Amino acid sequence: MEKKDLDLRALAERIYALDEKVYEILGSSLGRVYNGDRDYDLNYIVELLESQKGSYVLRDELALIGNMAKTIENSALQAQMMEEYHSIVQMTKKQAEHYTRIEILDEKRAQLNAMPLKKRFSDQDKKIICIGRTYGSGGTEIGFALAEELKLNYYDSAMFAEIMKRMEAGNTTVWQSRNLYQRGEANAPVYRGDPFTEPSKTSLRELFDDFSRNHGLPKRDALFFSQSKMICDIAQTENFLIVGRYADIVLTNEGIPHVNIFITAPFEKRVTRMKEMHPEMSEKEIRSVMKRSDRRHVRDYRYFTGKHWESAENYDLTVNSASYGIAGSVDLILEMLDGDVIS
Amino acid sequence: MEKKDLDLRALAERIYALDEKVYEILGSSLGRVYNGDRDYDLNYIVELLESQKGSYVLRDELALIGNMAKTIENSALQAQMMEEYHSIVQMTKKQAEHYTRIEILDEKRAQLNAMPLKKRFSDQDKKIICIGRTYGSGGTEIGFALAEELKLNYYDSAMFAEIMKRMEAGNTTVWQSRNLYQRGEANAPVYRGDPFTEPSKTSLRELFDDFSRNHGLPKRDALFFSQSKMICDIAQTENFLIVGRYADIVLTNEGIPHVNIFITAPFEKRVTRMKEMHPEMSEKEIRSVMKRSDRRHVRDYRYFTGKHWESAENYDLTVNSASYGIAGSVDLILEMLDGDVIS
Numbered sequence: 001m002e003k004k005d006l007d008l009r010a011l012a013e014r015i016y017a018l019d020e021k022v023y024e025i026l027g028s029s030l031g032r033v034y035n036g037d038r039d040y041d042l043n044y045i046v047e048l049l050e051s052q053k054g055s056y057v058l059r060d061e062l063a064l065i066g067n068m069a070k071t072i073e074n075s076a077l078q079a080q081m082m083e084e085y086h087s088i089v090q091m092t093k094k095q096a097e098h099y100t101r102i103e104i105l106d107e108k109r110a111q112l113n114a115m116p117l118k119k120r121f122s123d124q125d126k127k128i129i130c131i132g133r134t135y136g137s138g139g140t141e142i143g144f145a146l147a148e149e150l151k152l153n154y155y156d157s158a159m160f161a162e163i164m165k166r167m168e169a170g171n172t173t174v175w176q177s178r179n180l181y182q183r184g185e186a187n188a189p190v191y192r193g194d195p196f197t198e199p200s201k202t203s204l205r206e207l208f209d210d211f212s213r214n215h216g217l218p219k220r221d222a223l224f225f226s227q228s229k230m231i232c233d234i235a236q237t238e239n240f241l242i243v244g245r246y247a248d249i250v251l252t253n254e255g256i257p258h259v260n261i262f263i264t265a266p267f268e269k270r271v272t273r274m275k276e277m278h279p280e281m282s283e284k285e286i287r288s289v290m291k292r293s294d295r296r297h298v299r300d301y302r303y304f305t306g307k308h309w310e311s312a313e314n315y316d317l318t319v320n321s322a323s324y325g326i327a328g329s330v331d332l333i334l335e336m337l338d339g340d341v342i343s
Numbered sequence: 344m345e346k347k348d349l350d351l352r353a354l355a356e357r358i359y360a361l362d363e364k365v366y367e368i369l370g371s372s373l374g375r376v377y378n379g380d381r382d383y384d385l386n387y388i389v390e391l392l393e394s395q396k397g398s399y400v401l402r403d404e405l406a407l408i409g410n411m412a413k414t415i416e417n418s419a420l421q422a423q424m425m426e427e428y429h430s431i432v433q434m435t436k437k438q439a440e441h442y443t444r445i446e447i448l449d450e451k452r453a454q455l456n457a458m459p460l461k462k463r464f465s466d467q468d469k470k471i472i473c474i475g476r477t478y479g480s481g482g483t484e485i486g487f488a489l490a491e492e493l494k495l496n497y498y499d500s501a502m503f504a505e506i507m508k509r510m511e512a513g514n515t516t517v518w519q520s521r522n523l524y525q526r527g528e529a530n531a532p533v534y535r536g537d538p539f540t541e542p543s544k545t546s547l548r549e550l551f552d553d554f555s556r557n558h559g560l561p562k563r564d565a566l567f568f569s570q571s572k573m574i575c576d577i578a579q580t581e582n583f584l585i586v587g588r589y590a591d592i593v594l595t596n597e598g599i600p601h602v603n604i605f606i607t608a609p610f611e612k613r614v615t616r617m618k619e620m621h622p623e624m625s626e627k628e629i630r631s632v633m634k635r636s637d638r639r640h641v642r643d644y645r646y647f648t649g650k651h652w653e654s655a656e657n658y659d660l661t662v663n664s665a666s667y668g669i670a671g672s673v674d675l676i677l678e679m680l681d682g683d684v685i686s
Contacts, residue, residue, distance in 0.1 A: 010437070013436045016447075021526070025553075052620070057501075058506075059487060060499065060501050060502050061495075063487070063490075063497040063498075063502065064498075064502060066497070067496040067497065067498075067581070067583075068637075070496060082494075086491070089491060097491075128592065141373075144402060144406070147406075148432060151408070151425075153406075153410040153413060153428075154406040154409070154410065155406075155410075156403065156406075158399075158403050159403050159406065166404075169653060232587040237411070239412075240410075260496050260666075261653065265656050265657050266496075266656045267656070277395070297406065309655070310654070310655070311578070312607050312653070312661040312663060313607050313608060313609045313663055313665070314663075315663060316666040316667070317661070317662060317663065317666075317675075318658075318660070318661035318662075318663075319659075319660055319661075320655060320656055320657075320658060320659050320660065320661075322656070323603075323659040323660075324659070328458045331619070332660075332679060335678060335679050336675060336678050
């Protein structure tokens, strides 16, 4: 018998003994986990310890013993049993490591989708957080509050639209064109990226104009490429949080580390919130605009990535804002980001 | 002019002054946010402060000023500007509160989907965590490690299957029937809830047997109802973590508070992991079994809830295990649960 087998036999004996003791103390109607003859059970446990599938079986059998041990009323006795239980779990974990250490971690993804609590951002990297969100989920509010708490620069769709406008206008500053707009002295630009007031139709003439201005690229592509460039430029110089604009796609493509969070809430709950925010609109209109907005996001995301926009697997973390509310979601994410590491 | 208007005017003046000062210091090519005549701009800012939509416009304009202020190189000056910036943001938030305090929080949901960091569990409530997971995402491993860290009882599909078997068998204990199975001395029960070894076909005879045993209920319903009862019983007496079994549905229906977490990872990443775990199977088989398993979950979840299983809106939080790995996901969730509150 080799050294390794001896160790496994010793571990099996501890497991068998724990089961026996817990049963002695409780006299539970659940019976014992191991109730055959001792030698047979020890061989069986060693077998479990030796194989991959077995390690899962053993884990559950240990969990059953542990669950029972936790019901021991005498607290000193309970502590003693639990200490032995946890020690055994640690040992079986170590034993199982060489074949159960099959990771789900995607190294490449992990490098890109940096989570500060793992200190994955290097010193040279800017701290970047991308927030995707469904309309009405409060994602923009959560993003703004997070940027405020983490002292990160903040960008959202509306701000990007203004900056794009400035770039198009050349020597006119963003703020000038915005102020002109607010005063009714300029052609109305798209209102602040809000789907509720965005014009949904474009005239044929405008489409032709766009086409020639964008050097033959479809407008969607041209806009995406300009914004991508802007996001990459910002990523060189600033720590920032960005809401929307599919910034995650751009940063992932460019190999720039970032944390990628998606905020959503049940559709009906989002409708209720939007009704409160837009009392001037009928519920029917709101539902129609929201569905259109969700569909547009899904369509564009698929166009640029081939993936489904709302799939949790695209993000590091997905938060249901209906479970925590706006302030609660901010707290939750801060907790998770472990504020002191990012700031 | 009323008191309130005066206050808003004073706030507008601070905002205008901050923009002016930041621009003076930086001489930025970005221009100023407010660059019209002073009175006109102040009236404009007051207008923004007074309306709901305006408060969003103002928030972005402030963010632009803040982003610029952060680039001031003189650190004393930067600190001074940022202090004023944060103070203004707080004041505008307060001002906007009465119309922008439109919450996404679902009170009912929040009460049920308790998150310890908000201390939503009452003293009488047991601490319960439900983990849903896609196959191969490592969700079961993450769940077990979490239970271990949080000192919660642990249950999963395999353990439930054993307990159900015991209930069906009457006076035979789970462990006896399991040991008999492991020794090849009993009819093989379904192997530990693992879809890779679960028999996928049921004979007509077995279906008839099931039908009469379940008092005419389809087997899926009968199983669901027995398990629901068991979950509710456990919820009366234990703090526990349960992986799978749609425990979230049951607990929500019964109004029992719990934290509901979903673990997933990109399909291809899960395939890779399953290939490592099941070297005896071909990739084609693995893909087929995984797709079948995903489909079955989707179908059953829709049957019992009318909702899509993988939708993030069903859960409090969804974690992409490929972003953090198994140990990293455990750390992340622990961080978020703020361990000391739950234990």
